[in-house]
Amino acid sequence: MTKRITSKQLAEFAGVSPATISRAFSAGSRISESTRDRVLSIAREYNYHPNAIARSLNNSRSDLVAIVVNAVANPCEAEQLQKLVQHLQRRGLLPILLSCAGHEDRLQLMRSASAYQVDQVVVFSDMVSLDDAVQIFRSSRPIIVTLEPVDDTRVSQLRVDGSRAVQEVIDKAVGDGRRHFAYITGRESSWIDKQRKQWFTTALEKHGLDFIAEGHGDYSYDAGFKETVLLLRRSKVDAIVCGNDVMAIGARDAAVGVLGRHVPDDLAIIGQDGIDMAAWECHDLTTVAIDQEAFIDTIVDLIESDLADERKGASVTLEYNVRWGSTC
Numbered sequence: 119m120t121k122r123i124t125s126k127q128l129a130e131f132a133g134v135s136p137a138t139i140s141r142a143f144s145a146g147s148r149i150s151e152s153t154r155d156r157v158l159s160i161a162r163e164y165n166y167h168p169n170a171i172a173r174s175l176n177n178s179r180s181d182l183v184a185i186v187v188n189a190v191a192n193p194c195e196a197e198q199l200q201k202l203v204q205h206l207q208r209r210g211l212l213p214i215l216l217s218c219a220g221h222e223d224r225l226q227l228m229r230s231a232s233a234y235q236v237d238q239v240v241v242f243s244d245m246v247s248l249d250d251a252v253q254i255f256r257s258s259r260p261i262i263v264t265l266e267p268v269d270d271t272r273v274s275q276l277r278v279d280g281s282r283a284v285q286e287v288i289d290k291a292v293g294d295g296r297r298h299f300a301y302i303t304g305r306e307s308s309w310i311d312k313q314r315k316q317w318f319t320t321a322l323e324k325h326g327l328d329f330i331a332e333g334h335g336d337y338s339y340d341a342g343f344k345e346t347v348l349l350l351r352r353s354k355v356d357a358i359v360c361g362n363d364v365m366a367i368g369a370r371d372a373a374v375g376v377l378g379r380h381v382p383d384d385l386a387i388i389g390q391d392g393i394d395m396a397a398w399e400c401h402d403l404t405t406v407a408i409d410q411e412a413f414i415d416t417i418v419d420l421i422e423s424d425l426a427d428e429r430k431g432a433s434v435t436l437e438y439n440v441r442w443g444s445t446c
Contacts, residue, residue: 123164131164132157144210183211183421184231184239184255186246189219192337193364194391195242201414202240209422211237218245228254238262238421244309248273261431262420274420274431276413280317280390280438283406287440288321291386294446296357302333302345302369304361311361314390318359331355335365342368350377356385357446363389363396363405370401370445386446397441404446406438 129136134153141147142157161167183206187195203213214231218224224246231239232255239255240262241248252261252270262274291299299322304311322328331353333345342365349355350373358373360366366389373379373387381387389396392407416434423432 123166125166128157128161128164128166132160180235180237181211182214182234182236184214184216184228184236186216186218186228186239186241186243186251188217188243188245190215190217191219193393193395194362197393197410198242198414201410202417205414205418206421209418211421218243225250225254232257238424240417240421262417262424270431272431274424275433276416276420277433277435278408278413278438279435280314280406281320283438283440284317285321285324287388287404287406287446288318288325291357291388291446292325292327294382294386296386297327298353298355299327299329299357299359300331300333300349300353300355301329302335302342302349302358302360302365304335304337304365306334308361314361315359329359335361337362337364339364339368341365343372345369346372347376350379350385357388358385359388359390361390363391363393363403365389366403366405366445367396367401370403381445388446392441397443402443402445404443405441407441408436408438412436 123131125136125139129139132139134157138149138153139157141149142154142161185199185202187199190196190199199215206213214234214236216227216231218227221227228239228246228251235257236255238261239251241251249270252273255261256272261272262276299318301315301318303315319328331349333341333349335341335345342360345365346358346369349358358366358369360369366387370381370387373385374381379385387403389403389405390407392405392410395401396403396405413436416436420432420434
């Protein structure tokens, strides 16, 4: 086995300075391609790998970003994660993924990640207390959170506002003659779901309407399917709003396949999230959606701004849009 060498020895073999060795292994650093190739070639020959821990101690940066999500299996979060991870890796930042679903001690999960001296943490999850997250990652740079507002000047916040888009879709549904609306919730503890339902409640109030029935789901296809069967058998419903697109797809399958309802002729179905699957021809779902590219670009911009500056946290608001399909 080839004996490993130190960075100082590698610099001597390559005929460059130790600083050049560091730049050769840093994405985006100013160094000629020929010099980088020569350094990396010699490094491979001697099985040299830079010590990321030592480097983080030297420059007070780990280049690690903790990402806290509810569940990797959730299609919306999976799509967001794919885009975010790609953006971070292109910038030489390494993600540490924390999935809260099925993990009883979520605070300990975050404490374990904080021990790695992460530079940033992005909190997508509403399964954790954001105040606890701020406290646990207090030695990191400002925390970026989504959706739920936090009164802390250290926190950079990306908020979303769906009120305009929701009003647009409700105006259309009411204009088409819908009068009997039902809502299928996600988790009862979800702050996000409560906020989304409130947008629809406010939009309906402007027409003198309210939800006449409610189902209690868990963001899954099965929940959307089961709750729709119960709602349609018990109530006179001509429009169903679901807490996410996955439940809305389940709702459509139940309404059409089990109860023989015609969508959208006698039943409108509205989802939320704007996942790719919702736009498939077999679903063609009307959904209230965020521009995912703009969403992820904003998060990455906030991360880079916070890493480059000691300023107070920033606050950015993005609006949802309606992505029209054949279900409404």
